[in-house]
Amino acid sequence: MKQILIIDDDEKLGQLLTQYLERYDMQAHVALTPSKGFELLKKLKPDLLILDVMLPEKDGFEICREIRAKSSIFGQLPILMLTAHAEVTDRIVGLELGADDYLPKPFEPRELVARIHNILRRSSDDNNLRDIKNINGLEVDSSRREVKLDSEVLDLTTMEYELLILFMQFPNKTFTRDELMNRLRGIDAELFSRAVDTLVSRLRHKLNDTSKTPRFIKTVWGRGYTFIGEQI
């Protein structure tokens, strides 16, 4: 069953949608505030996010941007924006904000369901491409959040896992520390410490990759780190 997270301060609307979506085999969860929303986001890892533009604390644009910034974690999460009026829409869809679709209020529930289906179909198409990755003896099943090294399952922490799949998404790309932290922790990550190094070090250990000629994560001196792609 698809999990849908709705961030909207209109409680009544939330309940209505929950009931309605249930009929289409979707389980909806409502967060009335952005902070509650982020909490549920982490907990539920929903398949789709419905976001109201008008919200207390921060507006929907802001939330959308934040989520997109943490691209490795929620970069793929489809987002549907609910706008108060049809006007502002240009900014929303596909553009810098990275929402996948929008729907002006008021709307027909059926219309909403149609759009949800649309989005989910779209996103699942390219999700399949990255579901299981296998590079150089390292196998990641992202739907299970499981990593196998030479057929043995590794026990990775959240950060370690996120770092790994970020690396694997862009093999051979050299990431600077700043870049890594920004991608892993979101926009405003200011780093004064060797936290990234520590994280990499821990991941390397679990990957058994501490020799001077690394199998997976190479240090690029003066720049950052690189995940080594297929060797030819």
Add this chain to the structure above:
Amino acid sequence: MKQILIIDDDEKLGQLLTQYLERYDMQAHVALTPSKGFELLKKLKPDLLILDVMLPEKDGFEICREIRAKSSIFGQLPILMLTAHAEVTDRIVGLELGADDYLPKPFEPRELVARIHNILRRSSDDNNLRDIKNINGLEVDSSRREVKLDSEVLDLTTMEYELLILFMQFPNKTFTRDELMNRLRGIDAELFSRAVDTLVSRLRHKLNDTSKTPRFIKTVWGRGYTFIGEQI
């Protein structure tokens, strides 16, 4: 190519930055006064604005505030502030002024480029576009910071890499040693030694370019060095 607008009354600095940024595939434009700056801002619609805090007419804070006020037009425009000293910084970043980052003078050009990249990545997550230069069997993928010689990846240090892309930016141009050091290390790098020669020598070795009829880097006796462009 990214367009960068610099508002700064230090003409020399502007020129230097323009040249430097060129190497990183950014086109810089310098406005010496705020009014000229606003004019260019409208005309160019740059991807990023670099703003000196100390300016004639109005100071950088003021400009920043004004730009942020016209949020519909330039609300998204990333702004990098150059401050004379590191003190005032709290007010600047992210706060009521809405700058995206700051950099205290004096700074290393490399540092500036790193910050620009950071900001641009944050504001629009589009570093998938790669620009690849290919000269005479030497291939540089600047987004990955990867250099291939006859299809083999080279392991270059930071300085070696910087030197190489500087050369490749201006094939057939003869650089003096002074010029090279200034471009590589920042504004008024004083050099009493043969550091440049050593650097070139090291790069040549990695490029396998030590024969008397060089493939890439030619010595111009009494002058400096030249990177050999396409042979016809």
Add this chain to the structure above:
DNA sequence: CAGTAATGAAACAAATACTAATCATTGATG
């Protein structure tokens, strides 16, 4: 072709960046 200046690159030194161990903090869990 000798004399002189410029260059290449080896060897050493200094500066800088990285690793990993350790400690501190945070946040979750019962």
Add this chain to the structure above:
DNA sequence: CATCAATGATTAGTATTTGTTTCATTACTG
């Protein structure tokens, strides 16, 4: 609220890069 796991910060030790010196070699000059 005590415990434990995850993550951030600090730091000593180490490795790498970069700058400097030096000397043999090379290219120019008269």
